[in-house]
Amino acid sequence: MTLFNYQDFFTNELTQLHREGRYRVFADLERETRSGIHALDHRTGKRVTIWCSNDYLSMGVHPDVITAALGALEHYGAGAGGTRNISGTSHEHVLLERELADLHGKQSALLFTSGYVANDAALSSLGRLLPGCVIFSDALNHASMIEGIRRSGAEKRVFAHNDWHDLERQLASVDPHRPKLICFESCYSMDGDFAPMEAICDLAEKHTAFTYVDEVHAVGLYGARGAGIAERDGLLDRIDMFQGTLSKGFGAMGGYIAGSLEAVDFVRGFAPGFIFSSALPPCVVAGIRAALHHLKEDDTPRRALARRTASLKAKMQANAIPALPSPSHIVPVMIGDAALAKAITDRLMVEHGIYIQPINYPTVPRGTERLRITPTPLHTDEDEDTLVAALVAIRQEFPRWRELAQAARP
Numbered sequence: 001m002t003l004f005n006y007q008d009f010f011t012n013e014l015t016q017l018h019r020e021g022r023y024r025v026f027a028d029l030e031r032e033t034r035s036g037i038h039a040l041d042h043r044t045g046k047r048v049t050i051w052c053s054n055d056y057l058s059m060g061v062h063p064d065v066i067t068a069a070l071g072a073l074e075h076y077g078a079g080a081g082g083t084r085n086i087s088g089t090s091h092e093h094v095l096l097e098r099e100l101a102d103l104h105g106k107q108s109a110l111l112f113t114s115g116y117v118a119n120d121a122a123l124s125s126l127g128r129l130l131p132g133c134v135i136f137s138d139a140l141n142h143a144s145m146i147e148g149i150r151r152s153g154a155e156k157r158v159f160a161h162n163d164w165h166d167l168e169r170q171l172a173s174v175d176p177h178r179p180k181l182i183c184f185e186s187c188y189s190m191d192g193d194f195a196p197m198e199a200i201c202d203l204a205e206k207h208t209a210f211t212y213v214d215e216v217h218a219v220g221l222y223g224a225r226g227a228g229i230a231e232r233d234g235l236l237d238r239i240d241m242f243q244g245t246l247s248k249g250f251g252a253m254g255g256y257i258a259g260s261l262e263a264v265d266f267v268r269g270f271a272p273g274f275i276f277s278s279a280l281p282p283c284v285v286a287g288i289r290a291a292l293h294h295l296k297e298d299d300t301p302r303r304a305l306a307r308r309t310a311s312l313k314a315k316m317q318a319n320a321i322p323a324l325p326s327p328s329h330i331v332p333v334m335i336g337d338a339a340l341a342k343a344i345t346d347r348l349m350v351e352h353g354i355y356i357q358p359i360n361y362p363t364v365p366r367g368t369e370r371l372r373i374t375p376t377p378l379h380t381d382e383d384e385d386t387l388v389a390a391l392v393a394i395r396q397e398f399p400r401w402r403e404l405a406q407a408a409r410p
């Protein structure tokens with residue numbers, strides 16, 4: 001019998017990824033703080049304009065954020081020095097948790113090293129420990145929620161994306177005495193659509209279910225103080241637990257949950273992803289606090305992003321670029337094939353100095369490969385015109401794009 005050849009196995013798997021056009025190639029970027037939207041790509045040696053960053057409000061390069069982070073770096077040093085339980089809790093952590101709880105109108109909040117870990121740790125603990133728990137999960141939920149639910153071992157029911165009628169049918173079919181968790185996102189990252197949050201809250205009340213919403217793509221961006229869609233829609237007190245990231249609207253790194261004292265304390269006491277991992281560096285936390293203060297008090301970045309998004313979408317529509325009609329700041333442009341998406345993004349990078357990462361399976365279903373374009377307040381009219389002109393030129397070079405994009409709409 002031949003022995004297992006690890007090297008051959010890895011090579012064959014990678015060859016298959018290459019064949020499907022799904023092999024991941026990273027842009028090797030050096031972002032310019034001063035412009036915020038330009039970077040040197042070390043692979044090509046070119047200066048490029050970034051059109052796919054999740055630093056949606058450009059808070060990562062805001063002078064107040066950088067000053068706060070630098071000050072804390074000098075004051076506290078580079079790292080936290082341990083897990084939250086063992087020496088890693090700094091005053092910055094305590095203050096940020098208070099401020100996040102206040103943002104969401106909740107009693108308590110808890111920080112994690114990323115939004116992924118927050119979802120995985122909170123859901124795996126809640127689902128595992130709530131006795132006989134059933135978890136109702138939107139079909140398009142993020143991998144971190146799916147993984148947390150899977151690891152909880154709880155019974156899982158997937159409801160059709162944003163279909164609260166389907167959710168209602170499924171809730172009604174479960175023993176009313178069992179604990180029920182409804183998990184969904186407020187703004188879906190790949191289609192840019194919003195959840196029917198009010199209808200879901202109504203159903204949760206009717207069926208005594210616990211609502212857990214991932215506002216990762218909405219915190220900082222929506223609502224008068226940037227608390228997200230629940231704040232925008234006046235539903236803060238109807239959601240049991242919020243989960244958010246500090247890496248997108250707030251421009252840095254980390255994740256959190258916010259909820260009642262007891263619910264948050266429960267996760268704090270039982271979630272291994274919280275207990276056994278080092279705390280975020282205090283300097284990062286200080287930078288986030290500066291972003292949070294800014295976005296709570298000043299609506300200017302949100303309004304600037306909304307204007308930029310509307311103007312980009314209008315130009316795309318005028319030029320028949322196949323953008324999904326998303327209501328949010330996320331502008332998905334359909335391609336419908338992984339190899340074609342890669343060829344188009346390579347052309348954008350090399351010929352036009354525009355960086356957009358192609359989005360392929362498993363992030364989106366096969367056949368719905370796309371460009372996920374994210375404007376920021378720092379992009380200009382000129383940047384927008386350059387992007388749209390480049391897409392129009394590339395469409396001439398790849399006639400297949402037009403046919404495939406039509407079929408690719410989710």
Ligand code: PMP
Binds near residue numbers: 115117
């Ligand atoms: N939830 C959603 C909906 C996401 O899109 C992501 C990542 N982009 C996460 C959670 C994980 O957040 P983080 O990047 O902070 O780990």
